[in-house]
Amino acid sequence: xxxxxxxxxxTAFGAVGGLRKVAQxxxxxxxxxxxxxxxxxxxxxxxxxVAYQDGARVPGGRDLVDTVERIRKSDEGFVWLGLHxxxxxxxxxxxxxxxxxxxxxEDAVEAHQRPKLERYGETLFAVFKTVCYVEHKxxxxxxxxxxxxxIMVFVGPDFVITVRHGRHGSLGPLREELEAxxxxxxxxxxxxxxxxxxxxxxxxVHVTDSVQADIDQVEADVFAENGARTDAGRIYQLxxxxxxxxxxxxPLARPVQELSTRPIRVxxxxxxxxxxxxxxxxxxxxxxxxxxxxxxxxxxQAHLAQVxxxxxxxxxxxxxxxxxxxxPTMVCGVYGMNFDNMPELHWRFGYPLVIGVISVACLVLYxxxxxxxxx
Numbered sequence: 615x616x617x618x619x620x621x622x623x624x625t626a627f628g629a630v631g632g633l634r635k636v637a638q639x640x641x642x643x644x645x646x647x648x649x650x651x652x653x654x655x656x657x658x659x660x661x662x663x664v665a666y667q668d669g670a671r672v673p674g675g676r677d678l679v680d681t682v683e684r685i686r687k688s689d690e691g692f693v694w695l696g697l698h699x700x701x702x703x704x705x706x707x708x709x710x711x712x713x714x715x716x717x718x719x720e721d722a723v724e725a726h727q728r729p730k731l732e733r734y735g736e737t738l739f740a741v742f743k744t745v746c747y748v749e750h751k752x753x754x755x756x757x758x759x760x761x762x763x764x765i766m767v768f769v770g771p772d773f774v775i776t777v778r779h780g781r782h783g784s785l786g787p788l789r790e791e792l793e794a795x796x797x798x799x800x801x802x803x804x805x806x807x808x809x810x811x812x813x814x815x816x817x818x819v820h821v822t823d824s825v826q827a828d829i830d831q832v833e834a835d836v837f838a839e840n841g842a843r844t845d846a847g848r849i850y851q852l853x854x855x856x857x858x859x860x861x862x863x864x865p866l867a868r869p870v871q872e873l874s875t876r877p878i879r880v881x882x883x884x885x886x887x888x889x890x891x892x893x894x895x896x897x898x899x900x901x902x903x904x905x906x907x908x909x910x911x912x913x914x915q916a917h918l919a920q921v922x923x924x925x926x927x928x929x930x931x932x933x934x935x936x937x938x939x940x941x942p943t944m945v946c947g948v949y950g951m952n953f954d955n956m957p958e959l960h961w962r963f964g965y966p967l968v969i970g971v972i973s974v975a976c977l978v979l980y981x982x983x984x985x986x987x988x989x
Contacts, residue, residue, distance in 0.1 A: 659700035661778075662789065667691030669796030682711065685772050692803050694774045696785060699725075705777075712773055715739070722766040725779040729862070731869035738769040738880055740807065740869060742814045743862030744783035747824040755847025759828060759855035760821060762862055765814065767807055769880055774803040776810065788813050804885040811870060811892050818863055818899045822906070825859065828852060829906060829913075836917045849914050856910065860903050863896065870896055934983040941975045 665672040665681050667690050672681070685691050695708065702723055709719045715734035721727050721741065732739045744763040753759075763780020776785055792799045792809050799805055829852060835844045873881060874889035881889075945968060949956070961967075983989045 659697045659704045661696040661698050662786070663693065663695045664789075665691060665693045666799060669798070669800030671793065679711065682773070692772045692774060694789070694803075694806060695776070696789075697775070697777045699779050700777060708775065712768065712770065712775065713737075714768055714775075718768065722768070722777045725764050725766075727764065727766070729866040729869060731872055733878070736771055736879060738767075738807070738878065740767045740769070740811075741765075742767070742810065742866065744778075744780060744814055745817055745821045745859055745862050746782040747821045753828050753831065753848050753851070755845055755851050757848075757851060759825060759852065760859050762858060765810060767810055769803045769807050771803070771880055774806045783814075783817075785810065785813075801882055801885060802880075804881040807873075807881070808885055808888045808892065811873070811889065812895075815866075815870075815892050815895045815899065818859075819895060821859065822899055822902050825852075825856065825906065826902075829909060833909070833913050836913055836920070844917060846914070846917055849910060849917065853907070853910050853914075856903065856906055860907070863899055863903060867893070867896060867900060930988045934979075934988040937983070938976050938979045941979065942972045945972055 665685055667685075667688070672685075672691060682693055685693060697705070697708075700708075700723060705719060705723055708714070709716075714737065718732065718734055718737075718739040721739070727741045729743050730741050742765045744765055746761045746763070748758045748761050750757045750759070761780070761782065763778065763783050765779075765783060765785070766777040768775040768777075778785065788809055792806065798809075832844075832848055832852060836849075838844075870889060870893045872878075874886050874893050877883075949968065980989065
């Protein structure tokens, strides 16, 4: 039975002691590869659990407790445990085994945390907001552009525990990349923490590039010939989604800065140089988001100005036509009064003359308004 399979028993019983009681039963079950599914096909929150020494996988022991004890006695290597949306009961045994702080455990289970870095003794607790660009054929006022999730990371001298929340952000491919680079993986748990931070920030870069395409499309539509008819809801929707992206990216600057500059026991100084590279990429994304926000504000202001200009043009046209119609209305109103003594009332050419005067006056007004751009 694999170490990941035994770990399921730890989460099921909620205590470390329960693991040894079911070790014999779990060994009879077939081995299951838990490397990539979002959740274990056996129903547990455990995605994967692997021990590493000198950058290479260690063959699985009888159970998780034995493996952790062997790693700690040899004072070499570490255990990487991956979870997906665990419950309090599933996480209780793990928290006891690795002596995790209750406040950090609560944050990891409940989720909905802002990016941060906290230290509890020799254990680091980091929170990353993951983002994913939601593909759509056409941007509308209700289109979802950015989907977010979370990755919580516990880093100790001999273990890494990742807790993932959300529908995306699988760490399976990242684990394979690290295992292919034994030299980097041999630097310990801090190397895993850097790889996760770099993976998350790279996703930020990809999402901002995709969002830029949506902004360019909206900008082109606003400044098109009929830009005033563009739905302003699309601009507001982009601003809302950009705000969601901003909440994920901006708060991460301080934790990454601390990881790259401040001395931390579980982070080797050599790894800190890699975090400085992550910080540079994060700064680029932050500046890009700020530029997007300013650009959307400008696009929105331009759109509102176009709407105002279009309304003014419509009012001028209405006013011009009202002036043209006022001439026949006035003449007909005067001659429509029931008086006997009125000039030209019984004149033979009175009617053709009035029609001619009305037509000439209306034509003069029409040409005047047309020349001034009112019609």
